[in-house]
Amino acid sequence: MPLSKGKGGEERRLKQLLDAHERWRARDCLNLLASENLSSPTVQRYLASDLSRRYTLPLDQMLHGEKVDNGYAGTRYTDQVEELASRATGRLLHGKFASVRPLSGHVASMCVLAPLLPKGARYLAVQPVDGGYDGYAPGYLPAVLGHEVLPLPLHGPTHRLDVEEVSELLHRDRPQALVLGQSFVLFPYPLKEVAKIAHEVGALVLYDASHVMGLIMGGTFQDPLGEGADVVFGSTHKSLFGPQGGLFATDREDLFQQIDAALTWRILDNAHWNRIAGLAQALLETERVGAPYASRVVENSKALAKALDQEEVPVIGKDEGYTESHQVHLDGEELKRKFGVAPPGFARRLEAQNLIIDLVGRLGTAEATRLGLKPKDMPKVARLIKESGLDRKDVRREIAAFRHRYRGMAFL
Ligand SMILES: Cc1ncc(COP(=O)(O)O)c(C=O)c1O
Incomplete structure (x- = not known):
């Protein structure tokens, strides 16, 4: 779209667009999109809070000979908000280590895959033809991160995974990781069996729970870390009713350190702290209801x-x-x-x-x-x-x- 110079009427037009959108989508429509949800008034309030304008940058560095734990002053409450959100994530996903910094499910995938898999690494992932996320098709995340993706085939209209076939592929191709998770998802995986086989051939099991995060946290779908996944990650706003964003959790300190050390200045800087406050609230609501x-x-x-x-x-x-x-x-x-x-x-x-x-x-x-x-x-x-x-x-x-x-x- 060609850029036009701001004209007097455009602010009014913008307001009209937002009002019309809210009347239509939030009031008149019945929304049955699988990627969307409603967050609570408290989450909405935190999204619009002062945190939407602030920075914090927890770090552990020497600055002019002095040890500092943050790049900014004024963060005494912000950092505690992040801690609340991370802890709740860990509790809900049954992982000892968790982070809520990824800005979305896609970014969470980058945050996990980039540091854990070196350039040139091979991994198996469900492809769009079988209900997989488009981001795992060869031209997208694998191309951006320098990985080779091999299709993880699923079968039938309900996209079922065949444990024997996965076992054969894991033994034949010896990938560095098995990336599970789909955009079209009706049923859980036989995760215990495939995770065991993946580990036998030295592959990490990385579970993209973007769609089913709220169901996993609510205890109805499957428990990825409990069933053998090494890392679980994904969006916070599809079946989970948080603000749009991402997170990850793991029980393995070594993997957490590797991922966490690669976040700041590589994949993100400002993690949007109002989003994290809203997410903390949504996670605490999830623990309750x-x-x-x-x-x-x-x-x-x-x-x-x-x-x-x-x-x-x-x-x-x-x-x-x-x-x-x-x-x-x-x-x-x-x-x-x-x-x-x-x-x-x-x-x-x-x-x-x-x-x-x-x-x-x-x-x-x-x-x-x-x-x-x-x-x-x-x-x-x-x-x-x-x-x-x-x-x-x-x-x-x-x-x-x-x-x-x-x-x-x-x-x-
Ligand atoms: C399995 C899966 N992973 C990742 C994503 C990307 O999530 P986000 O839109 O939060 O970046 C999606 C989006 O639909 C998805 O279905």
């Missing part, structure tokens, strides 16, 4: 998938119980074959009715759960999806009325 929240998210996903199926909207995974995560996947092929509409067109029809899903046909129930929706609400949500996407009915008034009932926030 994370278990019932995560269980409800999964119950809602199962109920939504089943109800969609009953409405004859094609979904993946009926024979396997549909899902154990916050996600529900539409069967794109079947949708196209039976109803002549592919997931992007289907999603656009829903968007026109203020129902938001992503264009690849992935739905998520984390935000709806935080709004207070329960399994009993899912038949109605499924019907509204069907009427919008297949029957092309105008259901905006019904959605507005439904949304009006859910103004508050559950699991506070």
Whole structure:
């Protein structure tokens, strides 16, 4: 877009855009994006706090012959906020060492992979064709960090990992790491078995929990560090209801030191301390209400998938119980074959009715759960999806009325 000189009306225009966005997305829409969530009013308050303007730089250095523990003065409270957040992360992920400095899930992946794997190292990771994160495709993180990525194949529409096949690949290719984690994730991995095999061939097990972080912390999905992963890392804002950001945890002091020593001035500097204050709050909320929240998210996903199926909207995974995560996947092929509409067109029809899903046909129930929706609400949500996407009915008034009932926030 060409840059234009600021004109008088642009500040007003900016305000109008933000107001319109908030009215639409935060008030009128029912959001079923798997990557998004709602954070509490306290988290929002901390995000807008004075910390949004401050710096701190904990370090251990000599400056003009004097030992200093920070590059800045004025940080006496900030550093304690970070400590609270890191400790809560460690408790929730069952790791002795944790950091909340990564600015996002993608950055968390860089923070972990760059120092642990030397340039030229090989690792196995799920590729986008099997529901993996695009960042692990050869042209992205591997190209940026100088690594070679080998595809970790998954099978079937529910993306299952075959332990024997992984064992063969690990023995044949002898990669330095096995990177687990997906963007399209319905079921946990048989992690204990694969971690054991990976360790036998000397590979680190690095678990990208970006999507399922809130479920892991709530104790419903799997316990990556407890089941053998060396490091768990990822986003803080998908199934976890924190501000947008990243974190990592490990039980191994040597790995933590390696990662931590490579953060400042390599991958980050300012870690955005208002975000960390908001995250600390979200993590403390998770310690309080994370278990019932995560269980409800999964119950809602199962109920939504089943109800969609009953409405004859094609979904993946009926024979396997549909899902154990916050996600529900539409069967794109079947949708196209039976109803002549592919997931992007289907999603656009829903968007026109203020129902938001992503264009690849992935739905998520984390935000709806935080709004207070329960399994009993899912038949109605499924019907509204069907009427919008297949029957092309105008259901905006019904959605507005439904949304009006859910103004508050559950699991506070
Ligand atoms: C598995 C996985 N890892 C990393 C990321 C990147 O996360 P973020 O958007 O927080 O940078 C995503 C994003 O969707 C993801 O699905």
